[in-house]
Amino acid sequence: MRFEEKVDLGTEFCGLRLVNPFLLASAPPTANGNMIKRAFELGWGGAVTKTIPPDDMELRDVSPRLKAVRQNNGKIFGLENIELISCRTLSGWLDEIRDIKECFPDRVLIASIMAEVRQDDWQQMAISLQKAGADALELNFSCPHGMPEKGLGSAIGQDAELTTLITSWVKAVATIPVIVKLSPNVTDIGQIARAAEKGGADGLAAINTVQCLAGVDLDSFAPQPSVHGFSTLGGLSGPAVKPIGLRCVAQMAEASRLPISGLGGISSWREAVEYILVGASNVQVCTEVMLRGYGVVKAMKSGLARYLSSKGLSSVEELRGRALPKLVSHASLSREFRVWPQIDQMTCNACGRCVTACRDGGGHALHIIDDQLILNEAACTGCGLCINICDSLHL
Ligand SMILES: Cc1cc2nc3c(=O)[nH]c(=O)nc-3n(C[C@H](O)[C@H](O)[C@H](O)COP(=O)(O)O)c2cc1C
Structure with missing residues (x-):
């Protein structure tokens, strides 16, 4: 029997049943x-549409609008984007929403929306999308580029x-759950989570991307x-933002009782588990899918099922928030x-990297x-720098 069959990956979010906790993020x-x-065929539990604008909002994307941030070994650990929300308007989406449902x-389809600060726009979009069959609405209050210049998104x-x-x-008009997607680019995300709760939100999602500048060309x-x-x-977005996403979700879980969809830098079941441990009910993924395709969900599901089984747990819900009392x-x-630090003399080749680090960034104890x-030992300050830079040193 496969692990997925022994462990029920099904879970609930704002009263909606998810067949598994992996959703595609709005992107x-x-x-x-x-x-x-196509993503649903490959096993995703749900999806949030690319953010939909009202019919009268004219948008045109620029080219190029992506820039990878790489480690020294060339591996992508972050992705900057300056992409706008969907350039396809509400009317274009309605038939597609009906068709997907x-x-x-059995899959959860969440419609992400954004409009100017005009009551009628927000309400008309909500009414049309719920009529078309969307299971929930995600309010995009968090896009950090392009839209804020016009008072939208993270503004x-x-x-x-x-x-x-x-x-x-x-x-006031919604008959389906309303989820608010928050920005990490704020002083206190807990305060904004409480503000959404005060407005009647049924759930929260975080994080959207972290405002950045990927680099500057040295020649031009x-x-x-x-x-x-x-x-x-x-x-x-991508692996570089996971520590910020985890921090935000933990702070939101502390500040509000609303269920949370966690995202930011999830590239395997491991990061998904981390988000659930700090209070997320489910997770969303964007960059990993952009880099490696929809098929990544297969290993995410089997890995999560295997992990739950190894912990003697039978549901995702039993895992939720288990790290929070330790924060x-x-x-x-x-x-x-x-x-x-314990030194593994069998693997240490005395290269001296840890010695230099400890001399110039620690207690000069190695x-x-x-x-x-x-x-x-007398000189060691116990900072832990050396164990972070070499596997031959450990606790
Ligand atoms: C190219 C690109 C376009 C995006 N467009 C949207 C969008 O339209 N609406 C939205 O709420 N978030 C948008 N996002 C943000 C993602 O939904 C997500 O919050 C963010 O990328 C962090 O998740 P990740 O690290 O898994 O990518 C976009 C991200 C990327 C990379």
Whole structure:
């Protein structure tokens, strides 16, 4: 029997039943109905459409609008985008929403929407999309580029009063759950989570991208991605933003009782588990799918099922929030607990990397004597730098 068959990956979000906790985030992989249907065939539990604008909002994307941020080994660990929301308007989406739900009635389809601060626009979009069969609405108060210049996107999610107001407009007409997608580009995400709750939100999602500038070309001085020599601040996604996403979700779980859809830098079942442990009910994925395709969900599902089974758990819900009681104030952390690195002499080749790091960034406690790495315990400050830079040192 496969692990997925032993463990029920099914879960609930705002009263909606998800066959598994993996959703596609609002982004290019959910740009149209055919793409979403192809993803559902491959096993995604749900999808959030690329953010839909009202019919009278004219949008035109620039080219190029993506720039990878790479590690020294060339691996992509972040992706900047300056892409706008869907350039296809509401009317174009309605038939596709109907069609997706007809073909996949057991999958959750969430319509992401964005409009100007006009009550009628938000309410008309909500009414049309719920009539077309969307299972929930996700209010995009969090896109950090392009839209905020016009007072939309993160310009709304950076203002607690506007967040409450627009959420309450949508809630006044919504017969389906309303989820608010929050921006990490705020001073206190807990405050904005509470503002959404005050407006009547049924759930929260975070994070949208982290405002960034991917780089600058050293020859032309053009910021990247360069659109004919010019650029603009964009949004960072992918593995680099996971620590920020986890922090935001933990703070939201602390500040509000609303269920949370967690995202930002999820590339395998492991990061998904981390998000669930800090309070997410389910997770969304964008960049990993853009880089490796819809098929990644297969390993995510089997990995999560295997993990739950190894922990003796039979549902995702049993895992939710289990790390939160262990996240305490700095003052509450033990001052008695102390680590000293253990040196694995079998694998250490005395290259000296840790010695240099400890000398110039630590307590100058590591030395190579007669081709062997030695720790001076009295000088060690217990910072843990060395164990982070070499596998031959551990706790
Ligand atoms: C090219 C691109 C376009 C995106 N477009 C949208 C969008 O239209 N609406 C939205 O809410 N988020 C949008 N996002 C943000 C993603 O939904 C997601 O919040 C973010 O990328 C973090 O998740 P990830 O690290 O898995 O990519 C976009 C992201 C990328 C990379």
